[in-house]
Amino acid sequence: MVQAQGYRYVFGPVMSGRLGRSLGLDLLGRRVCSMNCVYCESGPLEQLTLARRAYVPAAELLAELERWEAARQAAGEALPKVVSLGGLGEPTLNSDLPAIIDGVRRLLPGVPVAVLTNASLMTDPQVRQELAKADMLLPSLDSLVPEEFALVNRAHPGLNPKDIADGILAFQEHSRALGKDSRARHTKLFLEILLVAGVNDSERNLELLAAFCNRLQPDRVDVVTLSRPGTEALARAVDPATLARWRERLAGQANLAAQAGERDNTRERAEGTVGSRLAQREKNGHKQNGSVQPEELRARLLASLARRPQTGAQLAEALLADQGAVSTVLAELLGAGRIAVRQQDGQDYYQARTE
Ligand code: SF4
Structure with missing residues (x-):
């Protein structure tokens, strides 16, 4: 029998709005970032830095x-799935x-690797080369207007949006050139x-980002907004209406369908999508995780809830676990004070308590 221990860096799988059933890896282990976005849901920042280090060593x-x-x-x-x-x-x-x-x-082997990045270090050719190893790259760029960028991303003083945009363009150029060689992998x-209301939803930003998308020709554009209040x-x-207008405009420029996605560190919207995905899962014949040891399920639930608040149904779906088993473990964790619950949109969302 495999001994169940806690997980510090592996979490989920979680249902990601953009990627589907996604197993998350935390490469930092604590709140270290090159930005301090107003909408960030990961909690108060510990360190604002551009310094690269083995914050979590690969071997560990x-x-x-x-x-x-x-x-x-x-x-x-x-x-x-990813x-x-x-x-x-x-x-x-x-x-x-x-x-x-x-x-x-x-x-x-065979599971695609995606990197979720704020793109700040893509100005560095070494970082771009490393990112080209991934199957999918999901960079974010919220504003090309310097004053808006300062307000929304509150980035390290060494960063500016033009350099970041140039870094993303350089990556795409290199990736496309590689893609012409049929033996090489093209990173999507x-x-x-x-978008934050009244901060980066200006016409000026829309025009600058439309021109940027026209040059970049990404495989997809996800225009999203907060699904609940951010840190600030x-x-x-x-x-x-604003969201729809932006999606239409950017899709037109990039000649693709701008998607209704959701930032992966934000809560899934209570739109009834869980039910439809559950039905799809049954149709696909996915096996439920009924034979996972309760200790292992407990460890996975805790790791997942430390990164993202979720309902019992969302947890059961993402972990391929039996709903009854999930409810039992949630009740036990609630009783032990390891997690908290709160209501949103008429549903119970669970979240790990910080020690
Ligand atoms: S949203 Fe992402 S980039 Fe922004 S502060 Fe949080 S972790 Fe960093």
Whole structure:
């Protein structure tokens, strides 16, 4: 029997609005980032930095992933659709990024690797080269207007939006050139723009980002907004009409369908999508995780709830677990004071308590 221990860096799988059933890897382990966005839901920032270091050493993270994979195999559970590298801060700050991508490919062969990044370090050719190892890159760029960028992303003083945009363009050019060689892998690029009402939803920003998308020609543009208040009270969602207008405009420029996605560190919207995905899962014949040991389920629930508040149904769906087993473990964790629950949109959302 595989011994269940806690997980510090591996979390989920969670249902990601943009990627589907995604196993998350936290490359920071604490709140270290090159930005301090007003909408960030990861909690108060500990360190604002551009310094690359092995914040979580590859060997430590991969040993945990290996343990997770052994438990998955023992339970006969389906593989996640994607492994996403992100976490409590900016993942490209971890200098072990290439070793981590290589390790994920070795441990979970055939599962695509995605990197969620704020793109701040893409100004560095070395970082771009490392990111080209991924199957999917999801950079965010919220504003090309310097004053708005300062307000929404509150980035390290060494950063400016033009340099970041140039870094993303350089990556795409290189990736496209590689893609012409049929033996090389072309990294798909999904750009994300998060709109905060009255901050970066200006016409000027829309025009600048439209011109940028026209040059970049990403594989997809996700224009999103907050699904609940961000870290700062001033961070408010834009209205649906504004969101629709931006999506239409940017899709036209990039000659693609701008998507209704959701930032992966934000809560899934209570739109009834869980029910439809559950039905789809049954149609696909996905096996439920009924044979996972309760200790393993407990460890996975805690790791997942430390990154994102979720309902019992969302947890059961993402972890391929039996709803009754999830409810039992949630009740036990609530009783032990390890998690908290609160109501939103008429549903109970669970979240890990910080120690
Ligand atoms: S939203 Fe992302 S980039 Fe912004 S502070 Fe949070 S972790 Fe950093």
